[in-house]
Amino acid sequence: MLSLYTNLMIRLRSEKGATAVEYGIMVALIAVVIIVAVTLLGNNLSSMFNNVAGKVPVPTTAATGGAGL
Template identity: 50%
Template sequence: MNALTSALCSGILRITSKRSERGATAVEYGLLVALIAAVIIGVVVTLGTDIKTAFTGVESQLPAGAAPSAAPTP
């Protein structure tokens, strides 16, 4: 009877530990996705401002009325 109880407890512990590992893995992936999203947002905000400044500088150097013409229709 003692061997049966030991085997049963061992099996339950293995099942429980596998479930908790899956849950921990899901949490780790969630945190990783959140970190990647935060980095992407930070890069877009930083580079977005720099790119806007660069395009504004180029626009100010263009001659007045130098808007692109519409593409000709075939």
């Protein structure tokens, strides 16, 4: 009976489960922060990239002659 009690107390003192829960909560919070950041900045970033893409000149193809490289 004493060994059963001792084994139970050792399992209750173990912090492996608590650590896993803490890591799970941290990952969930990081995911929420990323989702909120993408949601808030998504339209601004899209318009900024479209603005930059509009200013980049379209490349022209050079005429190819008979001389190969």
